[in-house]
Amino acid sequence: MSLDSPRIDDAIPDTPLESAEALEERLRMIGATRYHDLHPFHDLLHGGKLSRGQVQAWALNRYYYQSSIPLKDAIVISRFRDRTIRIEWRHRIEDHDGAPDSEGGIERWLKLTDGLELDRDYVVSTQGILPATRFAVDAYLHFVRDRTPLEAIASSLTELFAPSIHERRISGMLANYDFIDPSIMTYFKTRLSQAPRDAAFALDYVKTHARTPEERQSVCDALIFKTNVLWVQLDALHHAYVSGFPPPGAFCPETDK
């Protein structure tokens, strides 16, 4: 009987992680092979290959992810009895929620959807998003609630890889779409400085607090989980709006090309 051999993640070795340095190296390898900058949908998005309706679908769905991040961060905070961690993590909520006198990341994302002429109430309702978007994002909330505090922090480490994708997104989208202008891209510009600061803290935390090979492996698995959360969202967009199979009840753009 010829058995089909599983493709375990060929690109990522599973040798024991004996040191903090080995952990960091493995984390960067995971980013290099699994971060969603490698997803074909991003090539289309950044290269100007999408219609306005497809960009709308991306921004609409991604709103559900963005608007869930402060919930995620509040759950992370709730996992720590150590006040110093809570204090360190707290600004993340404000980064996204803003304050009465300052906008945050969610408001900046809504400027993007405004600029794409999506109705704001419709966006905020999340009624037209793909079910796969909801399942993936909700999986992230459940993960930080149910796993260890170490894994909860580790799952944020995709931020290590965010600045380069944001730079490409800003330049690519401004150059390639006449419906995109700098005023609606402020979300990404702000994240260029926020993400590295946050990623540096989280990386230092996991390097210090994962003390056994098993704990270091759990950190890697948390990062792999999170890359899946991001990848699944793009797979679903690609299937629905590039391959052309929107599921029942999902947003359908006006024909625009």
Place this chain on the structure above:
Amino acid sequence: MSLDSPRIDDAIPDTPLESAEALEERLRMIGATRYHDLHPFHDLLHGGKLSRGQVQAWALNRYYYQSSIPLKDAIVISRFRDRTIRIEWRHRIEDHDGAPDSEGGIERWLKLTDGLELDRDYVVSTQGILPATRFAVDAYLHFVRDRTPLEAIASSLTELFAPSIHERRISGMLANYDFIDPSIMTYFKTRLSQAPRDAAFALDYVKTHARTPEERQSVCDALIFKTNVLWVQLDALHHAYVSGFPPPGAFCPETDK
């Protein structure tokens, strides 16, 4: 400014449900417009249009759903202080888990994956499944834990629509694939009698216990949620194995056609 109009679920009205009969009619309408028998992947599967590797991918991923059902049913049971409901629901766990002297649905599903020459340890590990499969199935577990007991029961109502798809699957797969024989299709044959019995109880339960238009709407929304759980799994299979975009780390069939 021309705003894109959302496509709310055109096929399903949102008028208030004033009676148990109106509820049943709406539930059947949801099944007729959203159940996964309408998904293009099932046309390919039942019509003999898939390679053995694509059928393997389907059976491998669907194993995660099948093997999660007794967990789901145990959570449902845990939501009821009413012993009569627990007693009524309990056989569902045995239907899937079996007993020392009798096989259950999970064992029958493994006969299918055995017949497809997938390594049993690999299947049971669920290591090669699509992340979207895991997120969708886990969403179902979270749903029955976090929503009302009424919604938990209502989310099982896709079983109302299961017998016809199982009949088509049995005849279509036996007729169209030389690697499928009757001995490995026993899962579906058994469900032909189990599903209607279970669906009849659940339908009667929601018709009796949903007493306001709002509660009846929550029953409908639970069924829509569940149709999404099923639909997302097929979308992910279609994207990965028909359109040809398997995500990092997922099962890759040997080239077989």
